Amino acid sequence: MGKASTVRREVTVGDVAREANVSKATAARALGDYGAVSDDMRERVHSAAERLGYRPNELARTMSTGRSHTIGMIVGDIQNPFFAQATRGAADVINAAGFDLILSNSDETAHSERKAISVQLAKQVDGLLVAPASSLDASSLAAVTEAGRPLVLFDRTVADLAVDAVIASNRTGAFELTRLLTSAGHRRIAFLSTLQHDGDYRPGEVLLSSSVADRVAGFEKAIALAGAEGTAIIRLGAPRDDVERVAAELLTGSEPATAIVASDSLIALSVYRVAQSLGLQIPRDLSLVTFDDADWTALAGPGITVIAQPIHAIGAEAARILLRRIAGDGSEPVLRVLDQTLIERGSVAPPRSST
Amino acid sequence: MGKASTVRREVTVGDVAREANVSKATAARALGDYGAVSDDMRERVHSAAERLGYRPNELARTMSTGRSHTIGMIVGDIQNPFFAQATRGAADVINAAGFDLILSNSDETAHSERKAISVQLAKQVDGLLVAPASSLDASSLAAVTEAGRPLVLFDRTVADLAVDAVIASNRTGAFELTRLLTSAGHRRIAFLSTLQHDGDYRPGEVLLSSSVADRVAGFEKAIALAGAEGTAIIRLGAPRDDVERVAAELLTGSEPATAIVASDSLIALSVYRVAQSLGLQIPRDLSLVTFDDADWTALAGPGITVIAQPIHAIGAEAARILLRRIAGDGSEPVLRVLDQTLIERGSVAPPRSST
């Protein structure tokens, strides 16, 4: 009893050809559905294939054609609901087109991103979908275009990189969100983000993530309009696993923030938790608004007012553009900006001290 | 000006060999880091490769070795936090081992699952990780083992399929959860699941998902222990996008349930919403417990009591086993059952009518 029987070699085009008594070329043509094959030939080949249990080897096919029908996708972290949704959006259009998806997490580090890109290129993906870890440094992404493979960015853009990108109207969204706060009378408003950052934010500074940069810009505009530059605060670099601490800092002390704009729903959740543990009631003691219409925002206390991004659509649209590029579309790179929509719930009220 | 310059052919081992003035075999050995190569040869080859910007073609490598260093993963829906976490767990160990992940969503249908499996096998994945859409029908999965590729299941098992699987202690978990309810005095307890199902559940019936089946079993055991068979109710087949309606049915009428066991956190969220809109206060008017320690469960009202599954670990462990199989481990299939842990919060209280 050897293990020989279990190592059953794969059935190849050659085997099918022999079984059908035709040439390898004819069998390949019939099986691959290309070239010219007469009806009875096709029939003969297919039944032979059926009999033998033939399964095409997609890799061999890729070797000769150069197209893998696989696209690579690099997200920050698939556990982040934002990325999970965007991935689903992309997967839906990609699969519908008969393509497959290779997924990697970058954890928002240039190092992992670079590695993932390298691996995926080596696997001959037909194109890449990436949420770049850095909007400033295009070096890791350069490998993609150098390899001649189309690349489309989503959620953020990269300076000096002429590629397609689909993002949301973050600037406008942040503006609307913040405006709600200033209109309610808030002045000590904090913008809170986990975007990797050392030390304090300096006005005018260029940020690592274009989407956060856009949000900050929208925030600043609303703040300026309210003349609250002196009291507003932009806090970046909160560690993902310790947002609570930073939020607590913001909410305590001699001049605590009376309102917070959270840069994403995960951050908002942390803020919400801290507010609860500090005995702060929303919106009475704290107004809270955030990006992304996470499931919990509707049920938390009075409901959190949010700016909803069309996340699924962002992923889907990015995939659509990529597929078009792969198909040979050589037109100028496009920047698609999808609208965000404000969903007002009950988490905004005038600051307590002002009433 | 043609586009010829942009179509730059890939640099191959042959090119590097020529540049380094060595044979193709030597270049390949140096580049592929196998066989025996002298130090200066290796040096010469690598610098030539560097000069030319050589990038190995992983596919060609796969063609000759038969190993793609790619593993396929099929989940129900990557947007479901459970699957997102399990995917991350698997991705972490897979990437650490130098493998890549091809991801597909089955939407819990046998059809999509079958298709995804077929595509992934064609892409020569070294093995598959799947949360089977059906625990009863092994036919779509049979293709995997027939192709001689290792398969490991996660979250659910499949009857009559001798493969590895890693699941959670659903039966025990459901028992504990339900026990909390019966101990508090509840009798009209409902178990609510979205598991595809026609009509009413009949006791003893075999279910499509082993994990739900296990949960139901645990539920039934606790119910029997409390002698509440007559008043407990098992409601399956709630449509994912309309759980609210089913929950509302359970919560209204002449004999509404006083407690609900939700089969996952998405369902629990719907129940929570319905309770809110019905003006039902948790736990005063309704006791609610669920599987999975979703982020919102800690902050919803009094906090929801849950059974937490080690989701990340489920994915990671499944990947670990798969990798071992790929490496040649031919031992008997294992069934790994990971413990669930009860997290008591404030969503359980005696039924209102009984006090």
Add this chain to the structure above:
DNA sequence: ATGAAAGCGCTAACAT
């Protein structure tokens, strides 16, 4: 319409 043979980029015997 069909067949014979070359080739995709790599690895793996088999020499030397």
Add this chain to the structure above:
DNA sequence: ATGTTAGCGCTTTCAT
């Protein structure tokens, strides 16, 4: 240690 030569399974000229 290095080189030569076959393949891997498919597609793609090029003949016929």
